[in-house]
Amino acid sequence: MKKVLLLGSTGSIGVNTLDVIRNFKDKFEVFALTANSNIRLLSEQIEEFNPKFAVIKNEDKFDDLKNLVSGNCKILSGEQGLIEITKNGDYDILLSSLVGFAGLAPTIESIKRGKRIALANKETLVAAGAIVMNLAKKFNAEILPVDSEHSAIFQCLVGEDVKNVEKLIITASGGPFRTLTLNDLHQVSVEQALNHPNWNMGNKVTIDSATMMNKGLEVIEAHWLFNLPKSKIDVVVHPQSIVHSMVEFVDGNIKAQLSLPDMKLPIQYALTYPERLKSNYVNTHFPSLKELSFYEPNLEKFKCLQLAFDVMEQGGTAPCILNAANEIAVEKFLNKQIGFTQIAKLIENSLNEININPIVDFETILECDRQTREISKRFN
C-alpha cells in the first residue's frame, strides 16, 4: 500500500491521477490533496478519497473549504501548508502536478526526503534542473516522468544503457496552429489557442502547446532527466499524438512508445514502475487509426521552441528566465493584454534584458525568477 501526496489535485493531471488511484484502491491510498482555489472539487475529492491532509493554496478560501469538509481531514493553507506537508508528511510518492514555478519548492522538499517523485511539473526541471537532479542523486530520490513524452522515453530506456542513446526524438502534436502561416498566427484568439486538437489540459499548458513552448520546456526537461546534451535531442512534429516519443540507439534501432492519447497511462506507470498493472483506459487498434505522419518543426513560426533550444545552450539561469517570462507572457495573453506572437517577443525581450548568471544555489533561481517576473510584467 503506497501513500500518495498529490500536489494539484483539481487540475487535469490531478483528476486523472485520482482516476488511476480509484482503480487500484488496494495498492494506493491518498495521503494528502492540494489545490489552488477550486474548493468545490477539492471537497468532493476529500469526501471520496478520505486523505489525512488537504492544503488550499489560496488562503482566502480556507474557511470556505473548512465549512465544506466533514470528517477528520486536517486542512492547511498557503505556500507554507504545501511546504509543511511535503516536508513532514508520511507519504511514499509525491505526484507533483502544480502549474509553473510554484511546483519547485515543494518538489525539492520531497526530493530531500528521498521520496519517489512522479513529476508532471516540467517547470521544476526547466528552472532548476541542475540543482534538482543533484539533490535527487544525493538523497536517492527517484524522479519518474509523468509527461507522456518523457514517460515514453523512460519506457523505451527500460533495460537499456543510456550511454547507447544516439538521440531522443520528442514528438510534438504541433498544437492547433500547426498549419497556419506566421501571418495568420498574429491574429489568433485566446479561444482558438485554448482548443487543442488531441489533449484536454489546463490553460497554461494548452497555450504553451499552441506556441510550442511546451515542447521547448520538454526538451530542457529531457536534457536534465536523461542527462543528454542538446545535440542528442530532436523534436519531430507528429500531429496524431500516437507515438509519444522515441529513442534512437547507436546501432540504428529506434524504440517508441505508442497509444491513443490518455494521461492516465503515464501517470499510472509513474506510480507503479517497475510494475505494470492491468488497466483498460484505451484500446489502441492500429487499423482504426488515421495514418501516422511526421514533419520538421517550423522554428521560425514557433519561435518559442527555438528560444528553448537557445537557453539550453546558454545554460545557467537562462532557462529560468525563459520559464518565468513565459509564465508572465501566457498570463498576459490569456488576459488579452498581448497577442499570440507577442508571447515569444516578450520572452526574447526578457532574455535580452536580464543578466544570465551561473546557478550557485537555490537562491539564485528564486532571485532570477522574481527579477524576471518583475521585468517581464513591464513588457507589452
Next chain:
Amino acid sequence: MKKVLLLGSTGSIGVNTLDVIRNFKDKFEVFALTANSNIRLLSEQIEEFNPKFAVIKNEDKFDDLKNLVSGNCKILSGEQGLIEITKNGDYDILLSSLVGFAGLAPTIESIKRGKRIALANKETLVAAGAIVMNLAKKFNAEILPVDSEHSAIFQCLVGEDVKNVEKLIITASGGPFRTLTLNDLHQVSVEQALNHPNWNMGNKVTIDSATMMNKGLEVIEAHWLFNLPKSKIDVVVHPQSIVHSMVEFVDGNIKAQLSLPDMKLPIQYALTYPERLKSNYVNTHFPSLKELSFYEPNLEKFKCLQLAFDVMEQGGTAPCILNAANEIAVEKFLNKQIGFTQIAKLIENSLNEININPIVDFETILECDRQTREISKRFN
C-alpha cells in the same frame, strides 16, 4: 572476441551478417562458413574472412571449391559436414540462416552445446518449436531472433516482464500483392511474386512474403520464442515496413521498434546483445518518411496466414505439415508447376490428407516432414 559459425553464408542473411562482422573485426571472427552450392561467393568469403572451416552442402561442388580455395581453411561437405561442424566446432555463436527444414538438425546440435543461437531460420521453430525450446532451456542455450519482427519484439521486451504482455502486434508489409483482389491473385506470375516492395531476400522467403505465409510462420515462431498463446498474437499490415513489430502491455502502453528496413540491424543486435554497438547502416529521418499506415490483414485473400493460425491451434505435427507442404508448394510455384493461389490449396490438401500426431521426439518431426513432402509432391 566471439567466434561465429555462419550457416548459409551466401544467402541474403549470410551476406548481411558478414557485412556486420566486417565492421567489427575486433569483436567477431568467423569460425566457419557454410553454403549450399554457391562456391564462387563462398570462396571469396573464405578469402576475406579466413575461417578455420567451410562446408559445402552440395557434395558435387566439393572438388571445385577445394580448387578455388587456397590457404588453410579445411573444407567439409554435405549434411554430414554441417552436423560435424555444429557438433564439434569451437565457436561461440551459431548464426543459423539456412532456408527451410534443413536448418533444424544443425541448430539442434548447437543448442545441445548451450551456444548462443542467432536464429534466422524460422522453420526450425515452426516445425519443432516445443522440442527446440525445451532443449534450449535444458542446455541453457540463448535463442536470439534475427527476423526483424522478432528482433523488434525482443527489443521491446528488454527489461520488461513477459507476464505483462497483453499482445504481440506483428507487422506485415502485405507483400507485393496487398492491394490485388482475390481474382487478380490467380493470375500473378513468378516474376511478380519475386518483386518484394521493401526487402531484398532469397526466393523462398520472398514467395512466402507474397502469400503472407511468411507472416504465418513468424506468428508460430513468436508463439514459441516468447511462450505466448495464439490469442496474444496479432498481425497488422503496415506497408512501409518501418515499424518492425510492437508489444502491447497490460497497462495499455505499447512499445515498438522502428527503423528503415535493413537486416543488418537485427543481425547485429543478435550478435551483440545485450550490448549495442555504434553503426551507420541506416538513417531513419522521420520527416522524410511517407506516412505510416496500418490495415487488417485479409485472411480470405491470404489464406496461408489463416492456415498458420489454424495449425497453431491444432498443435502437434500440424505446423510441421504446414511447413513441409509450403516448401514443396513454393518450389512447385517457382518451377511454374502450380499457380500462386494453388500454394495455399496444396498446403490445405496436405493438412487434410495427413494425420496430425502429438510430437513425441525429434523422430516424429523427421517422419512427419518426410511423409508430408512425399504426399505434397503428388498434388497439383
